[in-house]
Amino acid sequence: MFSYLISVLAVTSILTWGVVGGSPAASTLYLSQTGTQFSINLPSNSSDVYFYFTSPAFSWVAVGPGTKMAGSLMFIMYSSANGLNVTLSPRIATGNTEPTFAKEIQVEALPGTTINNQSFVLNAVCRNCRSWNGGSLDVTSTTQPWMYAFGPTNDITSDSPSAPLRRHRDYGHFQMDMVQATGEGGVPGPSTSMNGASLIGGVIIDGDKASIIHAVLLAFAFLIMFPFNVALVGFFKTAKLHMWFSGLITIFIIIGFALGIYVSGEYNRSKHFDSAHQIFGFIIIAIFIGVAAMGGFQARQHKAAPATSQPSSNGRREPTKLDSTHKWVGRLLWVLGIVNGGLGLQFSDSPMHTQIIYALVTVALALPLAVVYSCIWRKRKVRQDRDEDRDVVLEAYYATQPKPPY
Numbered sequence: 001m002f003s004y005l006i007s008v009l010a011v012t013s014i015l016t017w018g019v020v021g022g023s024p025a026a027s028t029l030y031l032s033q034t035g036t037q038f039s040i041n042l043p044s045n046s047s048d049v050y051f052y053f054t055s056p057a058f059s060w061v062a063v064g065p066g067t068k069m070a071g072s073l074m075f076i077m078y079s080s081a082n083g084l085n086v087t088l089s090p091r092i093a094t095g096n097t098e099p100t101f102a103k104e105i106q107v108e109a110l111p112g113t114t115i116n117n118q119s120f121v122l123n124a125v126c127r128n129c130r131s132w133n134g135g136s137l138d139v140t141s142t143t144q145p146w147m148y149a150f151g152p153t154n155d156i157t158s159d160s161p162s163a164p165l166r167r168h169r170d171y172g173h174f175q176m177d178m179v180q181a182t183g184e185g186g187v188p189g190p191s192t193s194m195n196g197a198s199l200i201g202g203v204i205i206d207g208d209k210a211s212i213i214h215a216v217l218l219a220f221a222f223l224i225m226f227p228f229n230v231a232l233v234g235f236f237k238t239a240k241l242h243m244w245f246s247g248l249i250t251i252f253i254i255i256g257f258a259l260g261i262y263v264s265g266e267y268n269r270s271k272h273f274d275s276a277h278q279i280f281g282f283i284i285i286a287i288f289i290g291v292a293a294m295g296g297f298q299a300r301q302h303k304a305a306p307a308t309s310q311p312s313s314n315g316r317r318e319p320t321k322l323d324s325t326h327k328w329v330g331r332l333l334w335v336l337g338i339v340n341g342g343l344g345l346q347f348s349d350s351p352m353h354t355q356i357i358y359a360l361v362t363v364a365l366a367l368p369l370a371v372v373y374s375c376i377w378r379k380r381k382v383r384q385d386r387d388e389d390r391d392v393v394l395e396a397y398y399a400t401q402p403k404p405p406y
């Protein structure tokens with residue numbers, strides 16, 4: 001009986017609240033695949049904008065009025081540093097690049113904002129938010145264009161409104177009825193149906209392929225192709241294979257470098273080319289080109305003047321100072337390249353498991369290489385000793401022969 005009374009009271013109070021308080025006018029986008037809801041409210045007695053935004057907690061989730069990134073205001077949410085609440089970051093992009101925090105936008109998260117069951121839940125108000133530097137919201141439009149985007153699955157946990165983002169895993173367009181959203185002000189409530197909104201086109205799958213190809217090409221070139229190239233020199237006596245393979249590595253490195261430059265332009269953290277990974281990368285690639293040029297120069301020199309370079313009896317030539325520089329700088333380059341790959345993974349905030357796998361692969365490659373190297377080195381040493389003996393014999397033999405008549 002008592003509990004019956006309580007529930008009657010509860011129902012009545014909800015009804016009265018509904019009548020007296022009214023519910024805010026709203027237009028709602030609902031994406032059933034992800035359970036993402038974005039509802040907007042435009043109070044008729046102010047120029048504020050209220051919104052409710054919920055979505056699975058990908059690294060970041062964003063919406064913004066407009067059809068393209070450039071010049072559009074975007075509301076981006078990601079996890080706070082302690083992982084319990086949402087950091088709301090208003091940003092504007094200048095092109096198809098990472099948007100930059102727009103501190104003049106007065107947007108704030110309201111009570112009820114939280115991360116619940118791995119979903120962001122955001123209640124927010126943006127003051128004087130119907131026009132901004134570079135764009136505006138057309139409150140008379142019933143088909144105001146909007147866009148949404150989801151970040152990749154890496155973690156971002158930051159209280160900073162300018163935390164580094166990675167390019168969207170996917171994005172899309174929709175339109176909303178701004179007239180329907182205008183009326184009684186307030187944060188709209190949860191809903192699971194479209195209302196005054198519709199999708200334009202489907203989800204566009206994206207992702208930062210250039211960054212991945214940059215990493216794969218350069219890591220493969222330094223980690224795998226470099227030592228293989230040295231092994232070629234050790235196992236085959238001719239320099240021809242080594243030259244062709246070095247040419248192939250150069251192609252990998254140039255394409256990887258070009259992609260590195262392109263990717264640098266996408267992100268705020270990299271567009272000034274002042275990170276350790278990029279500066280190191282420039283130096284390494286400059287040295288690589290130097291070493292390759294040195295190698296090419298040597299090869300030409302040997303070809304042009306084989307007689308002056310004193311071939312010994314088995315066609316091997318005496319190592320020159322240039323040779324040993326080429327070798328040692330090559331080895332240094334190998335180590336620097338591997339280290340810079342690690343710096344790159346850190347720079348791009350790659351997941352810890354990727355970094356650990358990279359470190360393990362490096363060790364797994366370096367250990368057998370050490371064995372192979374020492375074998376080649378010992379074999380060569382034995383052969384050199386033998387050659388030296390033979391050279392002494394040959395010299396003695398030539399000394400007994402009459403000089404040719406020229």
Ligand code: HEM
Binds near residue numbers: 063068148149171267
């Ligand atoms: C690190 C951050 C971001 C980067 C590097 C980035 C980069 C890009 C790039 C390169 C494109 C062109 C894709 C193509 O033509 O294939 C693009 C398109 C797009 N992006 Fe972003 N984006 C970022 C963040 C965002 C955010 C926060 C939104 C918010 C909704 C967004 C929405 C869109 C939309 C709607 C398009 C298609 C229309 C257009 O080309 O502008 N992006 N983005």
Ligand code: HEM
Binds near residue numbers: 208218260273341
């Ligand atoms: C030895 C040469 C280099 C190696 C081995 C290397 C390797 C890598 C690796 C493994 C990553 C991680 C990528 C990811 O997680 O998706 C990376 C990221 C990156 N690299 Fe390099 N890199 C080199 C040189 C350069 C150079 C010369 C530049 C440009 C000037 C550059 C620009 C970048 C940028 C901007 C990123 C971050 C991409 C992002 O945040 O998604 N790299 N690099």
Ligand SMILES: *[C@@H]1O[C@H](CO)[C@@H](O)[C@H](O)[C@H]1NC(C)=O
Binds near residue numbers: 043046185
């Ligand atoms: C707008 O209306 C709401 C509710 O009717 C009220 O609480 C609020 O103070 C009003 N705001 C302005 C700026 O008049």
Ligand SMILES: *[C@@H]1O[C@H](CO)[C@@H](O)[C@H](O)[C@H]1NC(C)=O
Binds near residue numbers: 086112115
């Ligand atoms: C999250 O932040 C909002 C706005 O600052 C606050 O009102 C709310 O209580 C916070 N929620 C939790 C769970 O800390």
Ligand SMILES: *[C@@H]1O[C@H](CO)[C@@H](O)[C@H](O)[C@H]1NC(C)=O
Binds near residue numbers: 035117
């Ligand atoms: C948590 O979210 C998942 C999927 O997003 C859903 O299936 C599940 O019912 C939710 N659990 C609760 C307690 O809301």
